[in-house]
Amino acid sequence: MRKPMMAGNWKMNKTIDEAVALAQDIKHAVNDINSVDRVVCPPFVDLPAVAEVLKGSNIATGAQNMHWAANGAYTGEVSPSMLKGLATYVILGHSERRQYFAETDETVNKKTKAALEAGLTPIVCIGESLEQNERGETQSFVSGQVRGALDGISAEQVQQLVLAYEPIWAIGTGRAATAQQANDICGGVVRATVAELYGKAVAENVRVLYGGSTNDKNIREIMAQPDIDGALIGGAALKVESYAEMVRGTAEVYA
Ligand code: 13P
Secondary structure, eight states, X not given: OOOOEEXXXXXXXXXXXXXXXXXXXXXXXXXXXXXXXXXXXXOGGGHHHHHHHHTTSSEEEEESOOOXXXXXXXXXXXXXXXXXXXXXXXXXXXXXXXXXXOOOHHHHHHHXXXXXXXXXXXXXXXXXXXXXXXXXXXXXXXXXXXXXXXXTOOHHHHTTSEEEEOOGGGTTSSOOOOHHHHHHHIIIIIIHHHHHXXXXXXXXXXXXXXXXXXXXXXXXXXXXXXXXXXXXXXXXXXXXXXXXXXXXXXXXXXX
C-alpha cells in the first residue's frame, strides 16, 4: 500500500523567524502521526533553520526548486548537492515556476534526473490551465507533461519519485477540483500514463498527490479516493491548525 503524504509548499512566505516558529508548532502537533509522511517545503533561506528544528523528528523537509547542474555560473540558483543535509524532497516544475520562470518539460526532466542522482526525492508537478481544461485538453496535456518529466528515467527511479497533479485553476482560488475529478485525473491520466510507460505494477507503487485549494474541510473526501495518495498544500500549510488537522484527517481515513 502507498503511504499517504501531506506536503506543505510554503511558497514565498515566512521569514526565518516565522519559519522556525511554524516548524516548531508543526513538530509539536504532528510529530507522532507516523502513518502519514509529513513534509514541509520552506523557501531556501529558511531551510537550514527549519531543518535544524526538525532534526531528529519524523517530519521531513523539502526545497521548492533546484538547478540541475552540480555547480557553476548560474547566478541565483541552488544545486542538488547544496541541498544535502537540508532537504530530502524537492518540488520540481510547479506551475508557478513554469508560468513565471519559464520552466519547461525539458528543464523539469533535467532537474528530476539530477535530483534522483543526488538522492533527493522529487515531487514533480503537472497540471492544466483553466483554458486547457475548458477546451477539453486536460488528459492529453497532463499526460504529455508526465511523459516529458519522466523521459529517460528508469522504472526503478520512477518508483522513488512523487507526482503531484495540481490543476492551475484550483491553485489558490478556493475552488478545489471535486474529489471525483481529482481522482479521475490522478488515476485515469497520471497513473495511467506511468502504467503505459512502465507497466501497471510499477505505476501502482508511484505516489500521486493532488494539489489545489485543499484544506482541513475537504481533505478527508479527497484522501478517501483510491488514486490520490496525498496532497501538496499551499495556503492551508501556512497555519499549524489547518496543516495538523489535514495530517490527522488523513491518518483517520487510512486507519
Ligand atoms: P493552494 O493549496 O494554496 O491552492 O496551493 C496549492 C499549491 O500550489 C501547492 O503547491
